[in-house]
Amino acid sequence: MRRDIFQAIADPTRRAIITLIALHAMTPNAIADNFNTTRQAVSKHLRILTECELVKQEQQGREIYYSLQIEKMKEIDKWLNQFRKLWETRFNQLDNVLLTMKKKKKNEK
Amino acid sequence: MRRDIFQAIADPTRRAIITLIALHAMTPNAIADNFNTTRQAVSKHLRILTECELVKQEQQGREIYYSLQIEKMKEIDKWLNQFRKLWETRFNQLDNVLLTMKKKKKNEK
DNA sequence: TATATGTGCAACTATTCGGTTTCGCAAATT
DNA sequence: AATTTGCGAAACCGAATAGTTGCACATATA
Numbered sequence A, B: 001m002r003r004d005i006f007q008a009i010a011d012p013t014r015r016a017i018i019t020l021i022a023l024h025a026m027t028p029n030a031i032a033d034n035f036n037t038t039r040q041a042v043s044k045h046l047r048i049l050t051e052c053e054l055v056k057q058e059q060q061g062r063e064i065y066y067s068l069q070i071e072k073m074k075e076i077d078k079w080l081n082q083f084r085k086l087w088e089t090r091f092n093q094l095d096n097v098l099l100t101m102k103k104k105k106k107n108e109k
Numbered sequence C: 001t002a003t004a005t006g007t008g009c010a011a012c013t014a015t016t017c018g019g020t021t022t023c024g025c026a027a028a029t030t
Numbered sequence D: 001a002a003t004t005t006g007c008g009a010a011a012c013c014g015a016a017t018a019g020t021t022g023c024a025c026a027t028a029t030a
Helices: A012-021 A030-031 A039-051 A070-088 A092-106 B014-022 B028-032 B038-050 B070-088 B089-109
Strands: A055-060 A065-069 B057-060 B063-068
Touching: A012 A030, A012 A065, A012 B014, A030 A039, A030 A065, A039 A055, A039 A065, A039 B057, A070 B014, B014 B038, B014 B063, B014 B089, B028 B038, B038 B057, B038 B063
Parallel strands: none
Antiparallel strands: A055 A065, B057 B063
């Protein structure tokens, strides 16, 4: 199933899960201990995160270790790139100046 | 009303709106022309974006110009920072090695 | 072999979401 | 003054979402 990564990180619990398993692979039970929900709810979150390839799983006996697929996180960074230019230079402030000029011009006529 | 910025950028139309008004302030009508929805639907998106301060509005007669509040976008970047260390160094691969070692150890006993 | 543990899946529920249509209102235009 | 234009708000609707409970199944452990 195709999943939108931005929709996946929209949920605060899922973002917390991502942070949690970023450093160490963890089992659903271990993850669920950190939240005020059931293991099944966490399992659903993990499924969503897996579907959009933000998370990978590794079976180990009857346990399944979930870990972050860090590469996929770069996609968010990639989307941010188009705005990075804006907040590094000051194009947005320039735009405000232009808007103000336009308004002024309109008032004059 | 308090809004989650991640929930705000979860919707693809809202992300497109953000990109659209990043460079130039635009009116709801002008924005709606770019999408296959009604102006009212766009208006709702703009309300959500405004509520989480991703977008600011400037009234000009009967028109309202919406523009991106670029500063707020940095919050997403800020959240990504914790992972940036991971994809720059190779901690994730190291973690995989540790997991493999653990598995190996378990099989041995 | 019997029991406990770790897990995913299905069914159900309340809530949220994204969209449309209809409306009211203020500002521009005629 | 009458009409057009630009806009937000409200009411409504179907779909998606996040959560729960109950279940089935495989793997450990006794």
